[in-house]
Amino acid sequence: MDAAFWHQRWSENRIGFHQDAPTPLLLKHWPVLGVPRGARVFVPLAGKSLDMAWLAAQGHRVLGVELSQLAVGQFFAEHGLQPETETTRYGTHYRAGDIELVCGDAFALDADILRDCMAVFDRAALIALPPDLRRRYAGELYSRLPAGCRGLLVTLEYPQHEKDGPPFSVGGDEVQALYGRDWRVERLERRPIPRKHPGYVEGVSKLDTAVYALQRN
Template identity: 55%
Template sequence: MSRELEADRENWLQRWRAGQIGFHQATPSPLLVECWDRVGARDGTTVFVPLAGKSVDMPWLAEQGYDVFGVELASLAVEQFFAEQGLEPRVSHTPKGVLSESGPIALLCGDVFALDAPDLAKCGAFFDRAAVIALPPGLRQRYAREVYSKLPRGCVGLMITLEYPRHEKQGPPFSVPEAEVRELFESDWDIELLVRRDILAYQQSFRDEGVTALHAAAYRMQKR
């Protein structure tokens, strides 16, 4: 494991231990609700949710009729997810980590970078709200190269990013502009910008840090 990846892992584990999870949303992501129908995911397919945390986006996707395969590093996040959803998961130990399953939702406590193509073979779709923007630049490149490359051909998904003047704030979450999204993924994926929204008025913490412009962007992606 690289020093950068090890440091990033420890940073996120410490955030969960300290309850520093301001990135968690109590309601489904607005751009997921608005844009998911335009993604074109097959009915009943499995949706891959990387760096899933305890996201309520997972039960929202399950309610739409999809299976969900989330991957999360922090065991505390996995425990809190099932407790807060009122679910008693079946727990099994796998070579990639501890797998907790309840109904259509499976949540793997493990390293997303350790996944192999067979682990993702059933994932005909993905939803990425908090993964690509959570990773520093070097790990974003590795993430695109080592994780997204293992998703099956024809996979479709929705990626949500943030855009702000990089000199005004240190991530995470990091600013990932459209040019970088295309640089990271366009060699293997068709990318369509669905919407870009000015959200600065709704993000007090960013304004408190002196950020003067903040947009959320949603991309439909399909693997060639």
């Protein structure tokens, strides 16, 4: 899953992961985190997710990072926003209102830019990555978030031998192994996704989704 893979997915518009509404588990569980209005929320591997607009509507400042310029352009165009742009060592920043999207590699973000992110939301980011990158994502990128940072992580679980990812199956033991040293991890919910659901992963015999609350020690 290198950059070329994702650029090709966007250029061919093969974005079955994109949802035309905010993630229901975000709407349900975000309030329990108690993230104050005005807090900056990091959205890694953001795509053109409507979750960013929802978070901004809750009064948060959003910092997304996304490799694909097509995704970033579509996000702002589809919200009727004309972003200002600036190029830094992280990539090209697009800013409109309370939403800033960096078009660049998430792994190149350092503690400077993530310093005031008091929250994080991951849907289809960790599970988009193969095992070696998942370890870097949790062990390197998340280690640059500040103490006290809290967030939600949404995963999928299915028999991995039935299909190659992405999306990859990431179970509770792996979540604990990836985050448990530096983050307090609590599974809030795990539920089956019915076959008829548009988010069902074709080719797998069963599919569950889980959501975890994370808090950085």
